[in-house]
Amino acid sequence: MKSIVLLVVIFTARLDCALSEPTQKYDTIVVGLGSSGVTAATTLAKAGRRVLGLEADDRIGGRVKTVPFGDGVVEVGAEWIHGIVNSRVYDAAVQNNVTTLEQKMESQVFRSDGSFVDRDLFIELFEYGTEVAENATGAPKPVGQHTQEKLMEYLEKNHPDVLKDQDYVNGVLEALNLALSALEATSDWNEVSTQSSYEDLGGSLHYSWNKHGYKTFFEILLNKYNNGPGLPSLDIKLNKEVTQIKWPKDSTGDVEVVCKDGEIFTADNVIVTVSLGVLKERYSELFKPALPQKKIESIKVMSMGLLDKIIFQFDEPWWKSMTYDSIFLLWRGEDKRKVSIEDNWTTKIYGATTPMGSDNTLTLWISGENAKLMETLPEEVVRSKAFGVIKQFMGANFTIPRPTGMIRSTWYSNPYTRGSYTFDDVGFPQHPNARNILGEPLLDSAGKPKVLFAGEATNPKHYGTVHGASETGFREAQRLLDSKM
Known part of the structure; x- marks a missing residue:
């Protein structure tokens, strides 16, 4: 009996040791x-x-x-090889x-009343704004302040008549703000410094x-x-x-x-x-x-910044007649003022892209504090409100069926990430x-x-x-x- 008790004691001691001591x-x-x-x-x-x-x-x-999503795969996180x-x-x-495959990222531009804008003019202004934001010199400034100053000077010199349509100018500035904020994963372009240590790799970024x-x-x-x-x-x-x-x-x-x-x-x-x-x-x-x-x-x-996605799946790619793979959304002031406070985050969806891994899916992009809010909302609310944005901007030109599925990223809510990536503030x-x-x-x-x-x-x-x-x-x-x- 004593020997059995002794064996039990030894075994228990060894088991306790195994549980508390490091493994290999x-x-x-x-x-x-x-x-x-x-x-x-x-x-x-x-x-x-x-x-x-x-x-x-x-x-x-x-x-x-x-x-896996739609008829292929989608990227809930990183989307492209950047360079x-x-x-x-x-x-x-x-x-x-x-x-x-290189994604060309050629864009079409829709307004919140369903109309198109002059695409060539918008792309010209957008590319100029992006260039001055990325190649600023002189004393450090917030990117938004610097870009807005330069863009207004550019308009005065090259397109003075455009300045007469302040609602359009405001829409362009807000689109630039949202796009550059998404690039940096911020809430606003004035959170980012014009002075940065970042360097692009050569070649296409997409x-x-x-x-x-x-x-x-x-x-x-x-x-x-x-x-x-x-x-x-x-x-x-x-x-x-x-x-x-x-x-x-x-x-x-x-x-x-x-x-x-x-x-x-x-x-x-x-x-x-x-x-x-x-x-x-x-x-x-x-x-x-x-x-x-x-x-x-x-x-x-x-x-630490935050960039989130809302990815919709449809039975068919209803946008396939569109020759562009990127969409910009320009709010008119009167339409934006009609949006309720609780739905204001939807006005911060900067645009959409078509994933190359799945032909019948569409990705909407949102960043910063508005993305944090989106993550907290019920699934059906996000689906309904984000789909409503697509209908409002594109419904006059396309027959848009209801989506058959949705995935949203939650990089801030995830306790193992708490955000998407860093930026130079x-x-x-x-x-x-x-x-x-x-x-x-x-x-x-x-x-x-x-x-x-x-x-x-x-x-x-x-x-x-x-x-x-x-x-x-x-x-x-x-x-x-x-x-x-």
């Missing part, structure tokens, strides 16, 4: 499996490192999310013989994975494209939310990564790739010991090195990197893009590989 040790743990995390994890795994990837969500991809010269994303497609879907990029990275075997030295665990990262600031010990379910993993180091939105919300509890003050300051002063000139500081690793007592940071927010030149995020994942993986040479 890895070379590196990667927290977050979006573009930066998967790039980092696969780069290290291909170099022979034993890597664990932890993802809080139930899927890989982060702010890239390809879903093709020295792009890790575009190069991955080419090297694996995946056909990508290449699409079309029917393949952006998910193909991750399949390629993970060596699973075309039924590839994967990477044997990479373990991936989904639904694993990380609640604390313990790092040995004053020693050369292991990093411990604690998950919400109580499981603990150890490694020589960890690469943290969560979004700036998540860092803003959790940095004080996530790291032990606490982050250096300068890194905390960078997290606080940087801005009007405070950027006072904190030009914030992104570099955020990307600096935390070192142990021997000067070895223990906690490393990747993600689009840490890329000073290519933030807000999938290729920019991937660059940072490769950067941090290479930092670890170089540190062991």
Whole structure:
């Protein structure tokens, strides 16, 4: 009897130990499996490192999310490959013989009474406004203030008669505001600074994975494209939310990564790739010991933006007679004044595009605080109100059936993203090195990197893009590989 009791005690003690002690040790743990995390994890795994990837969500991809919809696939997150010269994303497609297609983004313009405007004039003004917004010189200003000043000067010089129609001018300015705000994922173009560190890649900014879907990029990275075997030295665990990262600031010990379910993993180091939105919300509890003050300051002063989509599915592409793949919506003042306060968010839908991965779907775009509000509304309200906008602007020229399905993105509501991507706000000139500081690793007592940071927010030149995020994942993986040479 005593021996049986002893065995039970030993077994129970071992079980308790197994539940509370870390599991097997890895070379590196990667927290977050979006573009930066998967790039980092696969780069290290291909170099022979034993890597664990932890993802809080139930899927890989982060702010890239390809879903079946309509007669193909749609992108709930990142839509295009933004540039093709020295792009890790575009190069991955080419090297694996995946056909990508350029979306021309040629636009038609509708007004809120269903009429057309002079398309050539609008495109001329829009392109001029976009150019001066992106190529501002001189002392930093809010983008909206600078662009409006330059556009009014341009109109006075080149189209003085247009200034007589103030309602049209207001509509153009608001359309520009909404379009540039969507590009930056802000509520208003005056939140953005004319001084920025961003650089475009060469080539078209609108290449699409079309029917393949952006998910193909991750399949390629993970060596699973075309039924590839994967990477044997990479373990991936989904639904694993990380609640604390313990790092040995004053020693050369292991990093411990604690998950919400109580499981603990150890490694020589960890690469943290969560979004700036998540860092803003959790940095004080996530790291032990606490982050250096300068890194905390960078997290606080940087801005996380929000860009959402409302994607409709129809039985047939009723717009197929239209030779354009992008639509601008210009509100007339009298029509806008008729919109109720609770529905005002619908006037901030800047336009629509036709996804290249699905022929019978249409994507509406909305950003900033209005997108946050949209995320909180009941599904049927969003469907009804957003469809009402389409009918109001285009119903006089098309027979528009009711949609048969709808998907909306909720990047701010998602606790694992808390936004879409970062932008350089009007405070950027006072904190030009914030992104570099955020990307600096935390070192142990021997000067070895223990906690490393990747993600689009840490890329000073290519933030807000999938290729920019991937660059940072490769950067941090290479930092670890170089540190062991």
